[in-house]
Amino acid sequence: MVLGKRVTRILSNLCKKSRMLVQHNFSEASEQDSASEEENEAYFDFEEKTAIVNGGASGIGFEIAKEFLQRGVPHLSIIDIDEQEGEKALAELAHEFGEDKVLFFEADVADAVQLDDVYRKSIQYHDVPDLIVNSAGIMNDTTWEKQIQTNMTGCVVGTLLGLQYMSKTSKGYGGIIVNVGSILGIIPSSGFPLHTMTQFGICGFSKALGCESEHILGNHISRTGVKVFAMCPGLTETRLLNAAPANAINNNFAKEFVDEVYGSSPQKAKSVAKGLSDIIDEAKPGSVWVVENDSIPYEVTYPGNILEMRKEKDKENISATSEATSVHN
Ligand SMILES: NC(=O)c1ccc[n+]([C@@H]2O[C@H](COP(=O)([O-])OP(=O)(O)OC[C@H]3O[C@@H](n4cnc5c(N)ncnc54)[C@H](O)[C@@H]3O)[C@@H](O)[C@H]2O)c1
Numbered sequence: 417m418v419l420g421k422r423v424t425r426i427l428s429n430l431c432k433k434s435r436m437l438v439q440h441n442f443s444e445a446s447e448q449d450s451a452s453e454e455e456n457e458a459y460f461d462f463e464e465k466t467a468i469v470n471g472g473a474s475g476i477g478f479e480i481a482k483e484f485l486q487r488g489v490p491h492l493s494i495i496d497i498d499e500q501e502g503e504k505a506l507a508e509l510a511h512e513f514g515e516d517k518v519l520f521f522e523a524d525v526a527d528a529v530q531l532d533d534v535y536r537k538s539i540q541y542h543d544v545p546d547l548i549v550n551s552a553g554i555m556n557d558t559t560w561e562k563q564i565q566t567n568m569t570g571c572v573v574g575t576l577l578g579l580q581y582m583s584k585t586s587k588g589y590g591g592i593i594v595n596v597g598s599i600l601g602i603i604p605s606s607g608f609p610l611h612t613m614t615q616f617g618i619c620g621f622s623k624a625l626g627c628e629s630e631h632i633l634g635n636h637i638s639r640t641g642v643k644v645f646a647m648c649p650g651l652t653e654t655r656l657l658n659a660a661p662a663n664a665i666n667n668n669f670a671k672e673f674v675d676e677v678y679g680s681s682p683q684k685a686k687s688v689a690k691g692l693s694d695i696i697d698e699a700k701p702g703s704v705w706v707v708e709n710d711s712i713p714y715e716v717t718y719p720g721n722i723l724e725m726r727k728e729k730d731k732e733n734i735s736a737t738s739e740a741t742s743v744h745n
Pocket of ligand 1: 470471472473474475476477495496497498501523524525526551552553554555566570596597598599600648649650651652653654655656657
């Protein structure tokens with residue numbers, strides 16, 4: 417089955433390339449050159465993508481799975497620790513989109529052996545993924561070791577195993593890995609310091625894997641062909657958020673959290689899924705995006721990477737030296 421899909425994928429990639437070449441040649445001869453190039457850049461065909469959504473049994477992950485299927489993804493696997501929710505999600509999606517399109521596998525994302533096992537099963541049925549979304553997570557500062565395991569280790573394992581199968585260095589086709597972080601990975605919550613730490617970790621990890629420096633060590637994307645970026649939702653209506661105040665370290669932390677979010681109304685998980693799907697192509701490697709208040713996502717601006725900062729420093733040193741030389745002369 418996989419061999420057949422490989423051939424189909426090669427043919428479809430060739431068709432896509434020739435379609436883009438024809439469009440490009442046409443645009444060269446046309447006055448609408450720039451408009452056509454923009455169209456080419458915006459080309460992202462969900463109908464040719466195989467996807468895995470970790471933590472896809474409920475909340476944001478479930479809505480992302482649904483949105484991908486709505487946009488035409490032909491093969492999608494949900495992986496989740498909650499078997500009951502997973503089976504429910506599978507039944508709903510299979511009913512709406514067709515039984516051959518969706519699979520559910522039970523696994524703990526923080527357990528590399530379990531996750532590898534279900535990635536392999538998914539590949540056996542659906543081929544190597546083009547898209548992986550790491551959305552499994554918990555918000556519970558009382559069980560902070562488990563929270564670190566789920567949110568950080570789970571994100572690392574989901575990403576590294578994804579790279580292992582998707583990377584061009586290991587016979588993959590390249591692709592996209594989206595790590596679902598949180599607004600609390602950008603703006604800390606004093607009510608949830610430990611959850612905050614895990615979310616800053618997810619953003620940092622995603623940024624580091626996306627470094628686009630020309631320096632060989634930082635250039636993950638050109639080596640692997642896998643774009644990694646982070647999508648950070650603001651408050652979103654899910655069972656995780658509903659349970660949050662009861663899962664703060666103690667009543668004082670819970671009160672701080674309630675004060676912090678006072679007056680804000682959580683967005684729909686559907687808005688996160690739509691926002692992510694809208695920017696999935698334009699998002700640069702290592703970029704961090706926020707989607708909040710049911711609005712259009714925006715990219716977070718950070719200082720440059722270490723190599724860029726070093727180059728700036730070098731430039732400053734050179735100009736300081738030449739100024740000193742000219743004064744001296
Ligand atoms: N809801 C919010 O306000 C909000 C805001 C920002 C970020 N987030 C992030 O979005 C992600 C999804 O959360 P949600 O709000 O949809 O919550 P949710 O509880 O509805 O969904 C989380 C899913 O992850 C699964 N999961 C938990 N631990 C797992 C594990 N070890 N292995 C596999 N699956 C596991 C759960 O069973 C569940 O299906 C989380 O990473 C969360 O931090 C949520």
